[in-house]
Amino acid sequence: MDIIVCLKQTFDTEAKITVKDGVILEDDVTFIVNPYDEYAIEEAVKWRDELGGTVTVVSIGKERAQEAVKTALAMGADDAIIVTSDTSLDSSASAKALYEVIKERTFDLILAGNQSVDQGASQVAVRLAEMLGIGHVSTVVQLEVSDDHVVAHRDADGTTEIVKGKLPLVITAQQGLNEPRYPSLLGIRKAAKKPIEWLSFETLVPDIANVSKAKEVEVFLPVAKEAGKILKGELADQVHALIDHLHADKKVL
Amino acid sequence: MKTWLIIADVKKDTLRQVTFEMIAKAAELGAQDRLIVAALGHGLTPVVNALENAGVHEVWAVDDERLAQYQPEYYASVIDGFVEKADADFVLFAHSAKYRDVAPMVAARKNAALASDVIAMTYEDSQVIVTRPIYAGKAFAKVALQGKPVMMTVRPNNLVADQPATRTASINTSALSTDVTLHTIVQEVVERAVADVDLTEAKIIVSGGRGVKSAEGFRPLEELAKVLHAAVGASRAACDAGYCDYAMQIGQTGKVVTSDLYIACGISGAIQHLAGMSSSKVIVAINKDPEAPIFKIADYGIVGDLFEVVPMLTEQLKQRLVNA
Ligand SMILES: Cc1cc2nc3c(=O)[nH]c(=O)nc-3n(C[C@H](O)[C@H](O)[C@H](O)COP(=O)(O)OP(=O)(O)OC[C@H]3O[C@@H](n4cnc5c(N)ncnc54)[C@H](O)[C@@H]3O)c2cc1C
Ligand SMILES: Nc1ncnc2c1ncn2[C@@H]1O[C@H](COP(=O)(O)O)[C@@H](O)[C@H]1O
Numbered sequence: 001m002d003i004i005v006c007l008k009q010t011f012d013t014e015a016k017i018t019v020k021d022g023v024i025l026e027d028d029v030t031f032i033v034n035p036y037d038e039y040a041i042e043e044a045v046k047w048r049d050e051l052g053g054t055v056t057v058v059s060i061g062k063e064r065a066q067e068a069v070k071t072a073l074a075m076g077a078d079d080a081i082i083v084t085s086d087t088s089l090d091s092s093a094s095a096k097a098l099y100e101v102i103k104e105r106t107f108d109l110i111l112a113g114n115q116s117v118d119q120g121a122s123q124v125a126v127r128l129a130e131m132l133g134i135g136h137v138s139t140v141v142q143l144e145v146s147d148d149h150v151v152a153h154r155d156a157d158g159t160t161e162i163v164k165g166k167l168p169l170v171i172t173a174q175q176g177l178n179e180p181r182y183p184s185l186l187g188i189r190k191a192a193k194k195p196i197e198w199l200s201f202e203t204l205v206p207d208i209a210n211v212s213k214a215k216e217v218e219v220f221l222p223v224a225k226e227a228g229k230i231l232k233g234e235l236a237d238q239v240h241a242l243i244d245h246l247h248a249d250k251k252v253l
Numbered sequence: 254m255k256t257w258l259i260i261a262d263v264k265k266d267t268l269r270q271v272t273f274e275m276i277a278k279a280a281e282l283g284a285q286d287r288l289i290v291a292a293l294g295h296g297l298t299p300v301v302n303a304l305e306n307a308g309v310h311e312v313w314a315v316d317d318e319r320l321a322q323y324q325p326e327y328y329a330s331v332i333d334g335f336v337e338k339a340d341a342d343f344v345l346f347a348h349s350a351k352y353r354d355v356a357p358m359v360a361a362r363k364n365a366a367l368a369s370d371v372i373a374m375t376y377e378d379s380q381v382i383v384t385r386p387i388y389a390g391k392a393f394a395k396v397a398l399q400g401k402p403v404m405m406t407v408r409p410n411n412l413v414a415d416q417p418a419t420r421t422a423s424i425n426t427s428a429l430s431t432d433v434t435l436h437t438i439v440q441e442v443v444e445r446a447v448a449d450v451d452l453t454e455a456k457i458i459v460s461g462g463r464g465v466k467s468a469e470g471f472r473p474l475e476e477l478a479k480v481l482h483a484a485v486g487a488s489r490a491a492c493d494a495g496y497c498d499y500a501m502q503i504g505q506t507g508k509v510v511t512s513d514l515y516i517a518c519g520i521s522g523a524i525q526h527l528a529g530m531s532s533s534k535v536i537v538a539i540n541k542d543p544e545a546p547i548f549k550i551a552d553y554g555i556v557g558d559l560f561e562v563v564p565m566l567t568e569q570l571k572q573r574l575v576n577a
């Protein structure tokens with residue numbers, strides 16, 4: 001079972017976002033493995049251990065992405081490919097770069113996150129499956145892998161769809177799929193010796209202008225919400241006042 | 254003249270409200286354009302009837318047994334056919350489970366731009382500019398979409414149009430004609446226990462956190478929700494603890510909601526939770542800890558025990574409804 005994991009490095013979910021001159025600042029930001037991709041790595045390592053084969057991590061991003069990649073290697077992935085790009089890429093450009101890397105390889109299964117917590121697009125992995133001409137199952141919360149097929153439980157707005165798919169396939173991980181392991185000390189030590197191949201986005205995708213479709217023209221922060229009113233007095237009066245406010249002032253009741 | 258193709262958000266045999274929000278916006282921005290709404294599924298007669306006077310020029314439907322359940326490859330193929338036949342400039346989907354899955358498939362096939370989770374949209378010099386949340390709503394991006402077609406998935410409750418369009422449409426219904434090899438097949442669908450009001454479309458949400466302490470603890474919240482016709486949501490801690498289904502989770506790794514009224518009960522207000530709900534219009538916090546960060550973004554706060562406050566709120570609301 002040769003498995004590829006698509007991994008994106010993202011801002012820590014605790015991170016406060018600051019915008020200066022129309023760009024989001026990266027100073028003082030801690031970077032992490034996109035949380036959904038952690039589920040993907042865990043699942044890949046688990047099935048590799050069960051069925052044999054390899055786990056290869058592919059990440060498109062800035063050079064600092066190697067920190068996230070190393071976490072994946074420490075969790076048990078075998079090797080990695082990092083495609084560096086200094087400009088930020090839209091979903092179709094990221095998918096194209098992943099496609100260029102992956103089409104050259106043999107694989108049985110591709111695991112990815114169902115969304116990146118920065119872009120929240122849920123596009124890259126599905127686009128990749130389409131470009132490769134293979135199927136996909138998204139937002140998977142339970143997975144059973146055998147030699148030539150998978151059975152996946154897909155989370156679809158309050159229902160669970162049980163999907164059977166023929167390999168090769170792309171699977172995207174939803175929260176609840178597993179409990180990602182913490183890298184062990186031994187894992188971290190081993191990761192230092194695992195191979196990382198570096199490629200450049202520009203060589204891989206020379207015609208970026210044709211590939212990119214979405215251009216960010218402005219980034220802004222939501223209007224800061226001000227702390228409102230803490231109600232005072234007897235509880236029954238507070239509740240009464242609350243209903244009055246919601247009805248008369250805010251007109252939401 | 255441009256062509257707008259709106260993919261109807263069909264749930265069972267009804268249309269979700271977001272369908273009409275998309276139509277109204279398209280009618281407003283593309284007053285001189287051709288408007289098509291297309292539906293796919295099975296047993297679509299009520300849906301088609303509801304769309305006839307919704308304000309578009311044409312209603313297209315592909316009604317087939319094999320579309321009764323969402324199958325990505327059938328859906329992608331049918332929608333791809335719609336886009337092709339319409340020669341569409343703009344394709345709008347709802348940002349809901351099946352359409353957010355199928356939209357990137359179609360976008361890849363058409364080599365097209367796709368913006369997900371769009372909350373606002375303008376149309377300047379024949380270029381579509383959309384606003385979408387990034388970092389789960391901690392920031393927003395305005396994105397210019399290039400090429401033809403351009404596609405987007407639209408968040409319910411957000412696109413507002415000045416007035417509904419009035420028009421009677423021509424109707425064209427057909428059966429699934431394409432032959433598609435399925436790599437994946439949905440074999441079974443299990444309905445999980447979740448409330449009837451749809452979280453992402455709800456005007457009012459009553460949400461519970463670890464403070465509800467048990468599955469039982471959600472009961473008073475459900476009672477309140479019933480009186481308010483609200484949906485019930487949850488924090489991740491409540492889901493993790495097994496008090497409720499993950500489908501109810503709101504936040505950075507759950508659903509992002511923009512309700513008119515959000516009542517947070519026993520939720521501390523972690524940044525990941527705020528990401529999913531802080532753009533709600535009015536926020537009420539009920540928490541026994543006066544220092545809880547949720548109070549910093551709440552319009553109204555009650556410091557107290559939710560098991561006292563919530564039932565009292567329900568009671569008083571009921572009283573007033575009777576008196577009204
Ligand atoms: C990668 C990542 C993603 C995450 N994504 C999400 C997400 O999508 N959504 C999300 O919600 N969280 C998310 N979290 C978790 C988040 O960090 C918090 O842990 C979580 O939101 C806390 O939930 P809570 O407020 O219910 O629980 P707590 O923080 O434990 O707060 C419970 C609150 O209840 C109050 N309380 C207790 N008893 C009562 C009572 N009887 N009456 C009134 N008040 C009472 C307490 O004072 C306290 O403020 C994420 C975390 C990470 C690391
Ligand atoms: N730059 C990237 N490098 C590697 N994988 C990525 C990248 N961007 C997105 N992905 C994968 O695609 C998934 C969905 O991302 P998105 O479409 O941005 O929501 C992520 O969880 C990753 O698994």
